[in-house]
Amino acid sequence: MQIALAPMEGLVDEILRDVLTRVGGIDWCVTEFIRVSERLLPATTYQQLAPELEAGARTVAGTPLRLQLLGSDPICLGDNAAFACELGAPVIDLNFGCPAKTVNKSRGGAVLLKEPELLHAILREVRRAVPAAIPVTAKMRLGFDSPDGALDCARALAEGGAAQIVVHARTKVDGYKPPAHWEWVARVQEVVKVPVFANGEIWSIDDWRRCREVSGVEDIMLGRGLVSRPDLARQIAAARAGHEVLEMRWAEFMPLLQEFWLQARRKLSPRYAPGRLKQWLGLLTRNYPEAVQLFNAVRRESCCERIDVMLGVELNQEQLLAAV
Incomplete structure (x- = not known):
């Protein structure tokens, strides 16, 4: 079982990543998305949003950091991913889940779930551009306004070369409104051979247990639930190991x-x-x-x-x- 800290733009910056990973229980974390459009970004952009690159791509607590890119141009994303690897990124993550209107209007994030062929092209090109030893992963929602195409999107990502897929179990239109449709995580895992992470509405150990039962997957990504309860990952890790769960006072x-x-x-x-x-x-x-x-x-x-x-x-x- 792996527990990841979600990349939340404007919230989980390097300061919060540092503090939260000190609590324990988090296996890896992800940067806020780095927007890629028409050019190769300078090193300063990466170093500003991912200063952990200068420390072996790990937080002070030693938690590994993945670098997330957002965009729609396969070639440009591939070039930037390759450059990020030169700067020390150990894993490249691709964002197909951001629901922000400004991001979607510029053809980034969840709006790309309308185009499974483009998802496949992006994954294929980024996978081709980065060293073979460096995994490429992806984060998606269930769709833009309907989950009907979720399985096609997941297949496109996996067949394009994604080593793992995180599924935020809501559509873009759902935003962050409960519930999270964990049953769709199970359906995604059925059609792809790569590990699938469940994400969305895990605020407590009880939520985690229900999510595991409904989704059928062990791996999870925690977002607002972990930010609002900084020891949630530690609690879940303890419960999973059969140890006593002690809450942080x-x-x-x-x-x-x-x-x-x-x-x-x-x-x-x-x-x-x-x-x-x-x-x-x-x-x-x-x-x-x-x-x-x-x-x-x-x-x-x-x-x-x-x-x-x-x-x-x-x-x-x-x-x-x-x-x-």
Whole structure:
């Protein structure tokens, strides 16, 4: 069984990947998508969105990182994938699941599920362009507005060379509205020979057990469920191994939130750092009453120094200079 951390654009950046993988239970994670259109992107683009490439494509905790590309031009995607491998990407992942209107309008993400032949061409070209030892994987939804073509899309990806397929068990039109249709994951696994990961609406151990029963697959990818419950992967891994499941308490979690804030202070401008904190806190309120209290305290606060006090963080002079 493998547990992966989902690539969520605008949310799971290198800061959150670092903090979440420190908790444990995550076997691998994926970058936010890197949009590819008409040219070979510079190394700085990859290094900005995937700084872990400079550390062997692993987070500080040692969790392997895959690099995700999004686009519709097979040749251009192949060229960029090959370049990403030169920069150290150990796995290339392709995004056919993003539901964002702006992405779909520019012919990227879930809208490509209307064109199984193009999916096959993209996988075939990227597979041809990257070294044979480097896997190419894919993430898809069940379709754009209907799951009727899901099996054709999955076959196209597998036959094109995908080594694994993650299935977000909803269509683009479904967005993130429950339920996730895990029964379709089972149908996908029936028609392809490569491993299939189930993704969508796994918020707890009970959800994971139901997903496993309905989908019939062992491998999963966790998104918002893991962001809102940072030890969910660890809990599931323990349950799967037959070990006692111990939930992370707020006192154990708080140092990770402080670390997240320190990194946000160092890497983001004072204008944007508070927003990143509020974004994560808002999701944490689903499971932690203490997060509700803290979120209510900081929701209208924009002063980083006052947030330092609320979080119990003291920055030394070196950290203050790094945060400027």
